[in-house]
Amino acid sequence: MVDDLTLWWAPIPGTDQEGFFDDDTPEAYLYFSGGYGAGKTITLTGKVLKLSVLNAPLPVLWTVP
Numbered sequence: 429m430v431d432d433l434t435l436w437w438a439p440i441p442g443t444d445q446e447g448f449f450d451d452d453t454p455e456a457y458l459y460f461s462g463g464y465g466a467g468k469t470i471t472l473t474g475k476v477l478k479l480s481v482l483n484a485p486l487p488v489l490w491t492v493p
Contacts, residue, residue, distance in 0.1 A: 437474055445471045452482065 439445035445467055448460040462468055480488040 435474055435477055437470060439471060439474070440467070449475055449478070452479075 439449040444460055444462065448458055448471055451458060460468060460471060476488065476490050
């Protein structure tokens, strides 16, 4: 079992990545769009990992197309 997880990524300050990642409002409807290479997948990955830590020990299911 992993006791410590470090994500070596941070949202780019002043961009939509930052607002999307930092919003921890329960039941929030978040929208994050961008062109190819905008960082949508890595931002979502960071958000899911962050919320899984904040909401432990609740189970998390994440699927990617």
